[in-house]
Amino acid sequence: MSEPIKLKAPVSDEDIMKLKIGDSVLISGIILTGRDAAHKRLYDLASKGEPLPVDIKGQIIYYVGPAPAKPGYVIGPAGPTTSYRMDPYAPLLMELGLKGMIGKGIRSKEVREAMQKYKAVYFSATGGAAALIAKNIKEVKIIAYEDLGPEAIRELTVENFPVIVANDAYGGDLYEEGTKKYRR
Amino acid sequence: MREVDYNIIVDTVARLCTEANYFLGEDVVNAFKQGLEKEESPTSKDILNQLLQNAEIARTEKIPICQDCGYAVVFLELGEDVHVKGNILNAIKDGVKKGYTDGYLRKSILADPIKGKNTGDNTPPIVHTTIVPGDKIKITVAPKGGGSENMSEVKMGKPADGIEGVKEFVLDRVLRSSANPCPPIIVGVGIGGNFEYSAFLAKKALLRDIGQRHPDPFYADVERELLEKINNLGIGPMGLGGRITALDVFIEVYPRHIASFPAAVNINCHAARHKTAII
Numbered sequence: 001m002s003e004p005i006k007l008k009a010p011v012s013d014e015d016i017m018k019l020k021i022g023d024s025v026l027i028s029g030i031i032l033t034g035r036d037a038a039h040k041r042l043y044d045l046a047s048k049g050e051p052l053p054v055d056i057k058g059q060i061i062y063y064v065g066p067a068p069a070k071p072g073y074v075i076g077p078a079g080p081t082t083s084y085r086m087d088p089y090a091p092l093l094m095e096l097g098l099k100g101m102i103g104k105g106i107r108s109k110e111v112r113e114a115m116q117k118y119k120a121v122y123f124s125a126t127g128g129a130a131a132l133i134a135k136n137i138k139e140v141k142i143i144a145y146e147d148l149g150p151e152a153i154r155e156l157t158v159e160n161f162p163v164i165v166a167n168d169a170y171g172g173d174l175y176e177e178g179t180k181k182y183r184r
Numbered sequence: 185m186r187e188v189d190y191n192i193i194v195d196t197v198a199r200l201c202t203e204a205n206y207f208l209g210e211d212v213v214n215a216f217k218q219g220l221e222k223e224e225s226p227t228s229k230d231i232l233n234q235l236l237q238n239a240e241i242a243r244t245e246k247i248p249i250c251q252d253c254g255y256a257v258v259f260l261e262l263g264e265d266v267h268v269k270g271n272i273l274n275a276i277k278d279g280v281k282k283g284y285t286d287g288y289l290r291k292s293i294l295a296d297p298i299k300g301k302n303t304g305d306n307t308p309p310i311v312h313t314t315i316v317p318g319d320k321i322k323i324t325v326a327p328k329g330g331g332s333e334n335m336s337e338v339k340m341g342k343p344a345d346g347i348e349g350v351k352e353f354v355l356d357r358v359l360r361s362s363a364n365p366c367p368p369i370i371v372g373v374g375i376g377g378n379f380e381y382s383a384f385l386a387k388k389a390l391l392r393d394i395g396q397r398h399p400d401p402f403y404a405d406v407e408r409e410l411l412e413k414i415n416n417l418g419i420g421p422m423g424l425g426g427r428i429t430a431l432d433v434f435i436e437v438y439p440r441h442i443a444s445f446p447a448a449v450n451i452n453c454h455a456a457r458h459k460t461a462i463i
Binding site: 022024064065066067068069070073076077078079081082084104105106124126127128129130131132134135149150162164166174175177178179180181182183184 | 224225227230231234235237238241242245247248249250251252253288289290291292302330331334362363364365366416417418419420421422423424425426427453454455
């Protein structure tokens with residue numbers, strides 16, 4: 001495998017356009033978290049044209065609901081959740097400037113098309129590698145919807161968070177191509 | 185009649201909840217290692233290595249393998265000559281509450297399916313009870329994550345579909361699930377019984393250890409055949425393409441009505457968690 005690409009978050013359009021499916025990427029910097037309930041709230045606000053509680057321009061959002069942190073840990077195990085549940089909300093967030101999504105599993109046609117239109121990428125993290133991924137999370141701050149517990153929006157400071165580009169801004173789909181390659 | 189103290193049940197269930205979440209079974213760890221030898225995709229090899237590292241971190245630091253610590257599914261085999269002081273189902277519920285709270289496990293249960301609101305302690309559990317001869321109590325805790333559960337299905341087929349129809353259903357279900365249930369997966373298949381019992385059989389099938397074949401050679405052969413066909417789909421670890429899509433396929437069967445042909449597929453992620461204690 002080629003050397004992993006180092007990516008600093010938040011990101012620019014230029015950063016995004018360099019990424020191709022199959023690229024191994026290590027993300028460092030600031031990313032946001034959000035899953036089902038937080039997405040619904042963001043979407044409902046955005047649909048009405050109301051301001052969001054967080055600025056998502058240039059941001060990468062990680063679909064995660066961490067386990068509680070044991071004493072001495074900044075966060076509990078924090079692997080990706082299945083992304084398709086966020087599909088109804090993702091295109092509107094990309095329209096508002098969201099640049100990246102981290103999760104696991106396949107995305108809808110609408111989400112893939114929105115990634116091309118608004119220049120965004122979808123990264124696959126390893127589902128179930130939650131204890132390992134938590135080691136790359138250095139700081140955690142709840143920034144919105146604290147009442148949602150594990151589903152609250154958090155700001156994570158990450159270092160070398162390992163992901164793979166599953167869908168790029170050129171319409172590439174690693175799920176489709178990878179499966180085709182290894183099918184017998 | 186043998187008497188068992190309420191708190192023994194509570195403490196045992198609490199321990200099983202945490203151990204199932206912290207300690208990935210040796211059978212799964214070994215299956216990852218064997219998978220690494222067979223896997224051809226470099227990306228997928230990386231993923232299998234991450235899963236091995238992850239299991240090691242969880243084991244040594246006593247933290248959950250996965251942030252989704254699951255719905256607490258409990259298989260209870262209750263001897264007819266044993267009595268628990270208090271109520272055994274309440275004791276199991278209290279055990280789940282204790283295990284998930286004290287063990288820093290994620291609480292993922294909403295009190296009402298529509299109106300929401302987290303119950304805060306991952307209760308209630310789902311308990312499947314069987315009355316058996318003897319004075320022992322066998323408790324298996326099998327926490328089940330949402331991502332793989334969502335890719336499961338019951339199909340009321342026609343008797344004419346036969347075993348070929350079941351194979352087709354299983355392969356189609358796995359193909360449509362693609363990357364979503366966190367492959368490499370374990371596939372539980374229930375054939376027969378009725379609508380709800382086929383689903384129970386599929387869930388029960390997931391309690392077997394990797395490599396443990398059905399005692400009937402006919403079904404053992406079907407398990408082998410399905411495993412090979414699933415791995416030929418090319419889905420691979422996390423669905424990014426590869427040779428290791430499933431670690432095993434387990435079939436459980438039960439008598440059926442002459443008019444019905446139920447079959448169920450219950451998919452488990454690679455975090456195949458189940459721990460058992462006998463009291």
